[in-house]
Amino acid sequence: MEYVLSTENLTKQYKDFKALDHLTMHVEKGAIYGFVGRNGAGKTTLIRLICGLQSPTSGEYSIYGKKYTSGDILQMRRRMGAVVENPSIYLDMTAEENIREQYAILGRPTYEGITELLELVGLSGTGRKKAKNFSLGMGQRLGIAIALAGDPDFLVLDEPVNGLDPQGIVEMRELILKLNREYRITVLISSHILDELSRLATHYGFIDQGRIVKEITAGDLESACRKCMHLTVSDMRSLIRVMDEKKIEYAVTSDQEADVYGDWNVTELIQSLAEQGCIVYKVTEKDESLESYYINLIGGGSHA
Numbered sequence: 001m002e003y004v005l006s007t008e009n010l011t012k013q014y015k016d017f018k019a020l021d022h023l024t025m026h027v028e029k030g031a032i033y034g035f036v037g038r039n040g041a042g043k044t045t046l047i048r049l050i051c052g053l054q055s056p057t058s059g060e061y062s063i064y065g066k067k068y069t070s071g072d073i074l075q076m077r078r079r080m081g082a083v084v085e086n087p088s089i090y091l092d093m094t095a096e097e098n099i100r101e102q103y104a105i106l107g108r109p110t111y112e113g114i115t116e117l118l119e120l121v122g123l124s125g126t127g128r129k130k131a132k133n134f135s136l137g138m139g140q141r142l143g144i145a146i147a148l149a150g151d152p153d154f155l156v157l158d159e160p161v162n163g164l165d166p167q168g169i170v171e172m173r174e175l176i177l178k179l180n181r182e183y184r185i186t187v188l189i190s191s192h193i194l195d196e197l198s199r200l201a202t203h204y205g206f207i208d209q210g211r212i213v214k215e216i217t218a219g220d221l222e223s224a225c226r227k228c229m230h231l232t233v234s235d236m237r238s239l240i241r242v243m244d245e246k247k248i249e250y251a252v253t254s255d256q257e258a259d260v261y262g263d264w265n266v267t268e269l270i271q272s273l274a275e276q277g278c279i280v281y282k283v284t285e286k287d288e289s290l291e292s293y294y295i296n297l298i299g300g301g302s303h304a
């Protein structure tokens with residue numbers, strides 16, 4: 001497995017407060033990694049660390065397999081683009097001037113590719129408009145364009161849809177998907193908006209109080225959250241017999257209760273059970289949403 005980013009026991013302590021507490025995570029090459037956690041969980045701290053804006057207290061991280069203490073780390077960071085907190089945009093400049101500026105900072109020999117970059121992020125029509133007159137969504141997209149100026153293959157976005165209107169959210173989602181699918185850019189996105197992430201992420205890392213509580217692929221998460229029928233019955237042995245005969249997937253949850261997976265005809269199922277002398281007292285549809293999965297995972301409390 002090739003990891004673009006991996007951390008091991010990464011810890012960041014501010015006086016007597018641990019913002020990151022032995023955090024271990026793995027971002028696979030090609031992934032859109034949804035970094036999920038409530039406000040204050042430590043997402044931005046992790047991003048600041050991997051961008052080299054702050055140093056860890058202990059533990060380590062590697063980018064493209066190179067440890068942060070190695071001499072090659074700066075080179076690896078050049079393969080990374082990030083939009084952290086407020087993107088560094090010159091407000092008195094146009095979108096194009098901002099990207100030109102970034103090209104100059106990066107020491108790129110020509111201004112080639114700027115038109116394409118503006119088009120990619122949907123800012124090609126902004127002409128002489130200065131960044132200070134941009135909408136929030138345009139500003140976010142300019143931040144991404146600046147982060148893309150160095151042709152990164154790893155893009156880190158801290159809460160990219162925060163504050164955007166529904167249209168802005170859709171545009172941001174489409175842009176991220178395009179960067180990942182067409183340009184093969186691995187993306188790490190931090191967010192507390194789970195529903196939005198679920199339309200994008202191929203992998204998730206759930207963070208709480210500075211620790212990763214779970215890393216899971218989108219496929220495994222979908223299975224964990226899939227719909228099922230919850231049955232309360234008089235006779236569990238009969239239920240088991242009927243389910244096994246019909247090759248229906250199920251899970252017994254108590255003496256009288258079971259979860260039945262798949263899209264089955266409820267009337268037929270109840271009839272088959274009745275024929276075996278098993279009365280169905282109650283049928284409810286259970287749909288563990290991403291949100292409730294997450295709340296179960298981190299044990300409730302006040303959430304973002």
Ligand SMILES: Nc1ncnc2c1ncn2[C@@H]1O[C@H](COP(=O)(O)OP(=O)(O)OP(=O)(O)O)[C@@H](O)[C@H]1O
Nearest residue numbers: 014017019037038039040041042043044045046192
């Ligand atoms: N420089 C600092 N000094 C002291 N505490 C800090 C500092 N920076 C961050 N923290 C604390 O560390 C914790 C984690 O902050 P962080 O910004 O990483 O959270 P987050 O998950 O990004 O949350 P949010 O979604 O609110 O940005 C917070 O409790 C914050 O107050």
